[in-house]
Structure formats: C-alpha cells, structure tokens
Amino acid sequence: METSNRIEILPVNGVPEIHPGDDVAELIVQAAEDRLRAGDILIVTHKVVSKGEGRLVNLRGIEPSALAKRFAAEYGKDPRQIEVVLRESRRIVRMDRGVIISETHHGFVCANAGVDASNVPGAESVCLLPVDPDASAWRLREQILELTDLDLPVIISDSFGRAWRFGITNVAVGVAGMQPLTDYRGGEDPHGNPLEASVLAVADEIAAAAELVMNKTDGVPVAVVRGYDYRRDDEATGHDLLMPPERDMFR
C-alpha cells in the first residue's frame, strides 16, 4: 500500500458563528492557524458564506402568495418559508408530498431552492444560497491569497438530495481555481456528444470527502483536502457541474 499519494481531509475547527458583514476569509485563516499549505483545497460550507454576505431572510417580512399558503397548509409547513423557496426558484421540478424540488436562479436543482432554516440564529430567519457562489469562492480565494500568500482553490459546498438515492451528500455549488471535472478517457460518441461516463465530478467528490470531517454539517464549516493533485483552472466554475438543459433527461 503506497502512501505517497495519500489524501488527507482536515477539519478547520474554531470558525466562530458568522454574522452579516463578517470577514469570513479572515476568520477562516485565523481558525486555520497558519496550517494551510500550498496545494491544499479549501472547502467552505455555503452557510458561513451566506451568513457573511447577509443572505438571511426574516420571515416576519414575507407575505406568502396564494400558492405558498395552499401548499403550506396542506403539508403543515410555514407559508412564509414556502414563499421564500418559490422566490428563490426559477422553475419548479416537483411540488408534491410537502417537498419542493426546483431549479434555483443559479441553475441548481435541489430541495427547497437551497433555503434552509437549520442552524440559523433566530427562529424566524432562514438562510439562502449565496447570490453567486462562484463569485463568493473567487473572493474567498483572493482574500486568502492576500492574507496567507497561498493561492488555494476554494469550493463552496451544500448538501443536496439525489434522485433515486436516499440521504443527502455534499456537493460543490461554487468553485474557484481548479477544474471541477476530470475527463479521463476523452472521446465522443458517434453523435459528437461527450462520453459522459468518462467525466468524473471531482469537485463534488472533494466536497463529499470534506463533509466526513464536518460532522453535523454545520459543526465544522470548513475543511481542507490535502494531497489531491487538482488541475488548476482560473476559468472553470461550479456551473461546469450542472447538466446542460439539452442533455438533462430529468427536467
């Protein structure tokens, strides 16, 4: 068993509760205590980024639509929270049995448009996804470079459910500084489509790996993946991980 290309997943403990306007990059660097190294990939739970960016909604200010009221009443939900989910959606994929699966304005297909009431201070507040998780990742990367002189790829993660499989897993919603896909075999099918089975969504696998040290998802909001030979890419984004609509068989 060779140990030369082992990968380590390190929790970054001690990141404090984040409030709107906080300098998340600085708080991460402080918590990491100079232990970040060249080659590390930083995985940051979207919730700390969203909180820092003030992406919190107080439900007391939300007037639910008729649709939100009816759906909430049928399934015992808070109509104001349903309303926020509808507002964060650009397309409803499924709306049944108390569950809303929708496409967010970013293009993510997930439950409740990424709107989350857990681990948000104040019983009446919910947390949204960042407006532009790729831009957030890019900013974090630049700020961390400035603070530490280390140019580290940053992945912003959230936990999504999946079709057909039970349980949620961590995925990458924002990516800066690395190629999120790795195409091992290349090639095309006879119709010129990329051979999908040859493309590994490594940023999602890195986000999933990071979750293993985050525990309870929110307990440890930041992790480092060390030793993975990523491909640097300043053009790639988390959108590369979205199925193009014309190839999506489950819209």
Place this chain on the structure above:
Amino acid sequence: METSNRIEILPVNGVPEIHPGDDVAELIVQAAEDRLRAGDILIVTHKVVSKGEGRLVNLRGIEPSALAKRFAAEYGKDPRQIEVVLRESRRIVRMDRGVIISETHHGFVCANAGVDASNVPGAESVCLLPVDPDASAWRLREQILELTDLDLPVIISDSFGRAWRFGITNVAVGVAGMQPLTDYRGGEDPHGNPLEASVLAVADEIAAAAELVMNKTDGVPVAVVRGYDYRRDDEATGHDLLMPPERDMFR
C-alpha cells in the same frame, strides 16, 4: 486547525488484474502489505469483485432482441451490449438519445444497468455488477477478518451519473459492517415521514472520497479510508441508500 480527527484516504496499489475465480480478498491483503489497521474502511471498486465472481459476459453469445437492435441502430451502439443492459434491468426509467437509465435487478437506478465495457479484457466482453453487492461486501469482510484478524467495514463502489448534475461520482453499491446513513437531527415531518434533509449518505461520501485516490477509476481499484468514526452495524446494507419507491419522485 485540529488534526486529531483528520481522515486519510490511502490508495491500495498493486492489486493485479483479476480473473474469474481469483481470491480477491487475498489479493487485496497482499497488496496492502500488512498496512491495514483497525478502524479502517475498505472501499473496493465493483469491477474487481465482479471479475472475481465471473460476472463477465462475452457478447458473441448474446442474441439481441428487436428492441435492442432498433435502439442500437439508431444511436450507433452494439446491439448485443444493449441487450445485456436490458437483461440486467427490471424497469426502464429513460431510453433516449443513446442513453438507457434503468433500475437494475438490485434496485439501483443508473446508466446502462451498470454494464461496462471499459477495462474488461477482450474486446467482446462486458462486466456486470455483482449479483448481490452486499453479499460480496460481506464475504470480503469475512475473508479479510480471517486473513488479517481485522474486522473492517467494506464498501463496494461504482461510479454513477446523477440527475441534473454533470459528471459521475463514486457511490456505494454494497456495504457490510457499517451504517451507511447518519441521521444527525432525527425527527419526523408532520406526516410521520423522516426528515430527509437530516440524513447524510456517508457511505456514498466515503466512496466518493475513495475515488480521489483511485484515479482513472480502474487504475487503483481499492482504497482505505482511515480515521472516520463510522457506526458499526451488521444489519445495514447498501439497500439502505436506495430511495424507497413510495418516496421516489423521479421513478
């Protein structure tokens, strides 16, 4: 940054090409060279398990059905391989644009029913999923216990595509010795359904993490995840990771 609960992902290099009837457990233990430790989780690509179990099909012996012939002709595929995919399926979910998404006899929903022509010796052969990946995981675990005195959870993995997201990721198709789901919050919605968002599919995240050292998926067929505080469970199986049909909104 605490390092006490870091997790390591170690490749097990040197597992030879597997042939039907080979003792896969022994070959893994030999390749691992006594470096396995208590607490390790062993992740094994399904392909080495399938090969050891003789789950290879020579396409020369396959007589394609009319459906297989028509679909193959339309999309430039091998009709005999399509026929094998149909035989490995118990239900077709999508069959379009050259892609077959089906439910396998095990209950997995994936492309091509897990039938794979890559990295199989002989141009005319394809590899199937193990008949019962949980039983295969259980056998490997028992054999490794006998060979090493270490009682290690075993995950058998395959790379599946996902709805809505581009690229494949490694998931757990067989599990022995550990709880594949971790329910952090517990609780039920007003209708008595488990709160899905509280359940993390940790076995899938471990399989995804392992893929990061497997490279090209087949280059390194076995990996070890060390330092993850798994919950031992001798009753749990990979089937726990399947969405129950009555809750599946994307059948």
